[in-house]
Amino acid sequence: MNKNIWLIAAVLLLLLLGINNTVYYFYTKKSLEDSLSHELLSVAKQIELSVEQSRLGAERFEEQIGRELRAAAIAAQFALDPDVELVTNEQLMELARRLDVLHITLLKETEDNIVLYRSSDPREIGIKTGTWRPWHQAFRQLFEEHNVSIDWGQSLPNFWTGPYDFATSDTSKLRKWGYYYDGSTNYIIDPYVSYEALQAYEENTGVERLIRKTLEENSSLLEIAGINPVIYETGAVQTITFSGETLDHETQKPVIFGTNNYKTAKDRKAIRRAYETGTSVTVDGRVNGVHVMKSFIPVDIDKVTSILDDEGQPINRYVLTIVSDYQVIQSKLDRQFTGIGLVIGGLTLLSIAIVWISMRLLQRSRERVAAEAQRTYVEEINQMFNMIRAQRHDFLNHVQTIHSLVQLNKLDALKRYAQELIGEIRLTNDIINIGNPAIAALVRSKLSQAESNKITFECRFSGLEKLDLGMKSLDLTRLIGNLTDNAFDEVLKYPEDERFVELHGSLESGRLVFTITNTAKNAKAISEMPLFASGYTTKNEGGHQGLGLSIVKSIVEHYKGSVTVEAAGDDRVSFIIEIPN
Structure with a gap:
């Protein structure tokens, strides 16, 4: 039975250790994931700052190109006749070459439209601008007010320019157009340049170069992109050109810069949330079998012409998307978990070893106590048998003594001798008749x-x-023996005529009851002491350890019994034990 109890205790302990270690493992895993997620956001913030600095630099460079286009338009104005009818396309070709611009176009206002009337590029001639919004609005303001006030593009005195975009006459290349009109001519002068200048700048210092370098230096990063949240939601804005081609506007693309190849089903909702709340959002998912973690970081900006909504209006916030390879993160976690696992395993083995050693020591202690009790029990049985054998051995001597006293007619001596012999025999019989060896x-x-x-x-x-x-x-002899020894120790404090101990045992109504009563001058105080606490003792001499009554209590509780202490008057104390039988 005891072995089964210890086995159950060991299994429960191992189960508790397993539960504790499992909870600790997943708690630590969550903490590490949160830590790595914060670290990723920190890296993302650094990338955000670098990307913004690079993007703002490109914006400033583009503004400088706008100022150079204005200077080129003013130079062209001095070289051309103020009447558009007197200007030839050949003149514009020669002038474009000398001013080092791609082409020069002259815009003429008609009754119902504004037309590309003269140009160094034949493909431009005759194209109407009425559907170009908000470009046509800017042209109207130049003709009417000589300045542009719309909240889009770059406005300078008598000049306006929009961002780089595709032309309806040639959708294969990006262009930047500048428009100048001060009222001294009957046409708007439109010099424009190719994308090569800005492209060279961006290749050396721009956002795309920064993204490539960042991805090369960070093995855990897979992709970086700037997202136009409005266009990403509604879809790219497209225009059908006069030749029937579909034109995607550079300023109204879902992806502003970078690439967006690692798409998940959670992207659209995460982009909308980051854009609307202005807080970072992190999601994870699987793309083409790769487990990725994506961070969506809102970036507030001044309204610029290069990022427009579906209505052609500048937006004040875009979303920076950073895609990380979760496997790299998982590898870091696995390395840390390996260390944690070794610690947990070591602690578990150490705990098991400690429990096993404690169980062995306790078992040996119990075996020593049992062996000592067994030895005492055997000795006491042998003493009783020796007493009986001694009486039988001396029986012939007793008979001879009685016979001699009878022959000598010493009746008084015979009576005294018979009384002593009968007392000793009665005591032995009383002991034998107790009923339990x-x-x-x-x-x-x-x-x-x-x-x-x-x-x-x-x-x-x-x-x-x-x-x-x-x-x-x-257990029965340990119970009675400890109580009796405790009573003997107490009464030895008093004179011989006051040393009284009484042991009463009975079996009543299925309950085994033992009562030990002994002399105790301070019986009331003794009955209120914590006598059964392990290590507690009232004896200051003799090397007592305070274990006797503690052993009694543990035995009684083991058999579902009870033990109480009562003051029997002012000078006696009783220990009462009741055990179901």
Whole structure:
């Protein structure tokens, strides 16, 4: 039974250790993931600042190109006739070459439209601008007010320019157009340049170069992109050109810069949330079998012409998207978890070893106690048997002594001798008739101990011959022995005529009851002391460890019994034990 209890205890302990380690593992995993997520956001913030600086630099460079286009338009104005009808396309070709611009176009206002009337590029001639919004609005303001006030593009005195974009006459290349009109001519001068200048700048210092370099230096990063949240939601804005081609506007693209190849089903919702709330959003998912983590970071900007919504109006915020390879993160986690696992495993093995050693030590301690009790029990049984054998051995001597006293007619001496012999025989019979060999042997031993210490030791037992052997004899003798020893230790404090101990045992209504009563001058105070606490003792001499009564309590509780202490008057204390039988 005890082995099963220890086995159950060990299994429960291992189960608790397993649960504790599992909880600790996942808690640590969550903490590490959160830490890495914050670290990723920190890296993303650094990238955000670098990208913004690069993008703003490109914006400023484009503004400088706008100022150069204005200077070229003013130079062209001095070289051309103020009447558009007197200007030839050949003149514009030569002028474009000398001013080092791609082409020069002259815009003429008609009754219902504004037309590309003269140009160094034949493909431009005759194209109407009425559907170009907001470009046509800017042209109208130049003709009417000589300046442009719309909240888009770059406005300078008598000049306006929009961002780089594709032309309806040639959708294969990006262009930047400048428009100048001061009222001294009947046409708008439109010099324009190719994208090569800005492209060279961006290749050396621009956003795309920065993104490539960042991806090369960070193995965990897969992709970086700037997202136009409005266009990403509605779809790219497209225009059908006069030749029937579909034209995607550079300023109204879903992806402003970088690439957006790692798309998940959560992207659209995450972009909208980051854009509307102004807070970063992180999601994870699988793309083409790759587990990725995506961070969406809102970036507030001044309204610029290069990022427009679906209505052609500048937006004040875009979303920076950074895609990380979760496997790289997982590898870092696995390395840390390996270390944690080794620590957990080591602690678990150490705990098991400690428990096993404790169980072995406790088992050995119990075995030593049991062996000592068994030895005492055997000794006491042997003492009782030796007493009986001694009586039988001396029986012939007793008979001869009685015969001699009868022959000598010494009746008084015969009476005294017979009374002593009968008393000794009665005591032995009383001990034998207790009904339990273990108790009988113990009582015989305690009687001898009491006699040698001048202690009056009285015993009364009833019904023990019907005692069920459900309680171990060793536990029974340990119980009575410890209580009796405790009583003897107490009464030895008093004079010989006050040394009184009484042991009463009985079997009543299925309950085994033992009562030990002894002399105690401070009985009331003793009954209120924590006598059964392990290590507690009222004895200051003799090396007592305070374990006797603690052992008694543990035995009683093991058999579902009870032990109480009562003051029997002012000078006696009683220990009462009741155990179901």
